[in-house]
Amino acid sequence: MEPRHAKYRQLIAHCQTLAPMPTAVVHPCDRSSLEGAVEAARSGLIVPILIGPRARIESLAAECKLSISDYQIVDAPFSEASAAAATQLVREGKAEALMKGSLHTDELMAEVVRRDAGLRTGRRVSHCFVMDVPAHADALIVTDAAVNIAPTLEEKVDILQNAIDLAHALQFPEVRVAILSAMETVSPKVPSTIEAAALCKMVDRRQITGALVDGPLALDNAIDPEAARIKQIDSPVVGRANVLMVPDLEAGNMLAKSLSFLAGADAAGIVLGARVPIILTSRADSLITRLASCAVAVLVAQARREAAKIVG
Structure with missing residues (x-):
């Protein structure tokens, strides 16, 4: 380590x-x-x-x-x-x-x-944590865990683009974004999965640029290659995400604090937009x-x- x-x-x-x-x-x-x-x-x-x-x-x-x-x-x-x-x-x-x-x-x-x-500016203001997790090879960007409480799909477009731009400013060799939810399948019963799928299609149409983006993804298959292999999810993001986009502030706050208090991570904070x-x-x-x-x-x-x- x-x-x-x-x-x-x-x-x-x-x-x-x-x-x-x-x-x-x-x-x-x-x-x-x-x-x-x-x-x-x-x-x-x-x-x-x-x-x-x-x-x-x-x-x-x-x-x-x-x-x-x-x-x-x-x-x-x-x-x-x-x-x-x-x-x-x-x-x-x-x-x-x-x-x-x-x-x-x-x-x-x-x-x-x-x-x-x-x-x-023309962008929605959003927050990113740049997290140093000791047991994880790469720095992790987590967004948004401090500003936008329950962002709409329109607001998530800016939150995602802000995070991608930050990753480029930090000189990530490749920006790989996982749009997180509780599952990796799209379900009408879980709105965050539908919004994740919509954001991915917006990436396909170049409405959002600068990164490989996949979602919805559960946290395990976003960052653990073995979990992704077991669930047979094939994408360049699964198991190797370096940007984690959460569905709302509550999820982001709990994720960031879990990493800090259970995994010994540090969380540098920045507001963008x-x-x-x-x-x-x-x-x-x-x-x-x-x-x-x-x-x-x-x-x-x-x-x-x-x-x-x-x-x-």
């Missing part, structure tokens, strides 16, 4: 060869969020712009013995104002990513999706998971810059 965190360490080391990314750190008013931002800066991943009550941030830094004198602080009186200031920095081209601090995710995302002054990547971390995240989340955002931002050059 490979050492724990091996995939994350490789990811972070690669991103340390790139220019650090200007990042708006939104309301870093507790120890874990401020420490995470400072450590990401020390590791050469980001150039943090700290947004929140200046006196509170400076007092917290002193209490935690963190040096923040080299970082810009944008004074904002409360969490909602911090989120608004952060989105403004993105619109002005001064930040290439957002990083959640100690405010609620809902407060941050409310500003991101505001129609008048937010960071909307906005104008910039959004680094979502939990207070329970380890330092290496926080750094991996920043590294994922660095690669997403780099992929967007390269795509913009092609379009330009």
